[in-house]
Amino acid sequence: MTEAREPAGPHERRAPGTPCWVSLMVREPAATERFYGALFGWEFRPGPQQLGPYVRALLDGRQVAGVGHLPPDRRLPVAWTPYFASRDVDATADQVRLCGGTVAVGPLDAAEAGRLAIAADPSGAVFGIWLGAAHLGTSIGGVPGTPVWNELLTYETSVVAKFYETVFGYEEEPEVSAGRDHVTLRAGGCPVAGLSGLGHALPGDRGAHWLTYFQVADTGETLLQVTELGGRVLTAPHDTPHGRVATVADPEGAVFSVVEGVR
Known part of the structure; x- marks a missing residue:
C-alpha cells in the first residue's frame, strides 16, 4: 500500500494495469445502497445495464464504485471486484487465457462507459479488465469513502x-x-x-x-x-x-x- 493518489483526470487514459474501478454484485441492491450510503456518504445513479440492473456510486458528485444485481439463479459469492485498465480488452483477455487464467464474462461493450471483461487468475481470484471512455471511471481518491x-x-x-x-x-x-x-x-x-x-x-x-x-x-x-x-x-x-x-x-x-x- 502507498499514499493515495488522485485518479487520472477526466481526459486522461489510465496506464495498463492501473486500478480504475471497483464493483460489487449483490442480491439485495436497495439494502446495499442503504448500507454504503450511510457508511461512506455515497449517492447512487443508474449505470450501464448490459449485465443487469447496475448503479454507480458517487461521492460529492464524482464516481467511486459500482453496484450491480446478482440474479437469484447465479450461485456466486458476493464480493468486491477490482478492475484494471487495458488499452485493448480483447487482447488482454486473450493473454489471460494464454497464461492459465479464465474469462467468465465478455469482452463486451458497456454502453457509453467502455469495454470490459471479467476474468480469474490461475488461483481462481476474480478481477475485471476495463477500457473506459475518457470521462468515466473512478474519478476521486485520497478522501474518506474512496x-x-x-x-x-x-x-x-x-x-x-x-x-x-x-x-x-x-x-x-x-x-x-x-x-x-x-x-x-x-x-x-x-x-x-x-x-x-x-x-x-x-x-x-x-x-x-x-x-x-x-x-x-x-x-x-x-x-x-x-x-x-x-x-x-x-x-x-x-x-x-x-x-x-x-x-x-x-x-x-x-x-x-x-x-x-x-x-
Missing part, C-alpha cells in the same frame, strides 16, 4: 505474480523478510496493487481473492457504524506502516478493509 488499494490474498505469490506481470506488464517488487510472502506490483514505476501469500492461513471457504481497501477518517468510528448498519467486524483495528486497518463484511457478506491515515 478505494485506495487492492490486495490479492492467495496461497503463494510466485506463479500468480508471473501471471499478472505477463498480462498487464507489471514490474514485481518482492518483499524480502523472513516468513513473509509479499509482492508489490508496479505500473509505470508506481505501486498499484499487492500480492500476499498466506499459505495454509488462506481462508478455505473463500480461496484466493482480491481485497479492496477504502479510506476512512476514523477506523474505530467506522467499525461502530458497520455493526450498527448490520455488518460485521472480521479483524480488529491494528496499526500498520500504511495506517490503521481493519477488515469487515457488509450485511450480504462482501468483505472489504478500511484504512485510516493512508500513506
Whole structure:
C-alpha cells in the first residue's frame, strides 16, 4: 500500500494495469445502497445495464464504485471486484487465457462507459479488465469513502505474480523478510496493487481473492457504524506502516478493509 493518489483526470487514459474501478454484485441492491450510503456518504445513479440492473456510486458528485444485481439463479459469492485498465480488452483477455487464467464474462461493450471483461487468475481470484471512455471511471481518491488499494490474498505469490506481470506488464517488487510472502506490483514505476501469500492461513471457504481497501477518517468510528448498519467486524483495528486497518463484511457478506491515515 502507498499514499493515495488522485485518479487520472477526466481526459486522461489510465496506464495498463492501473486500478480504475471497483464493483460489487449483490442480491439485495436497495439494502446495499442503504448500507454504503450511510457508511461512506455515497449517492447512487443508474449505470450501464448490459449485465443487469447496475448503479454507480458517487461521492460529492464524482464516481467511486459500482453496484450491480446478482440474479437469484447465479450461485456466486458476493464480493468486491477490482478492475484494471487495458488499452485493448480483447487482447488482454486473450493473454489471460494464454497464461492459465479464465474469462467468465465478455469482452463486451458497456454502453457509453467502455469495454470490459471479467476474468480469474490461475488461483481462481476474480478481477475485471476495463477500457473506459475518457470521462468515466473512478474519478476521486485520497478522501474518506474512496478505494485506495487492492490486495490479492492467495496461497503463494510466485506463479500468480508471473501471471499478472505477463498480462498487464507489471514490474514485481518482492518483499524480502523472513516468513513473509509479499509482492508489490508496479505500473509505470508506481505501486498499484499487492500480492500476499498466506499459505495454509488462506481462508478455505473463500480461496484466493482480491481485497479492496477504502479510506476512512476514523477506523474505530467506522467499525461502530458497520455493526450498527448490520455488518460485521472480521479483524480488529491494528496499526500498520500504511495506517490503521481493519477488515469487515457488509450485511450480504462482501468483505472489504478500511484504512485510516493512508500513506
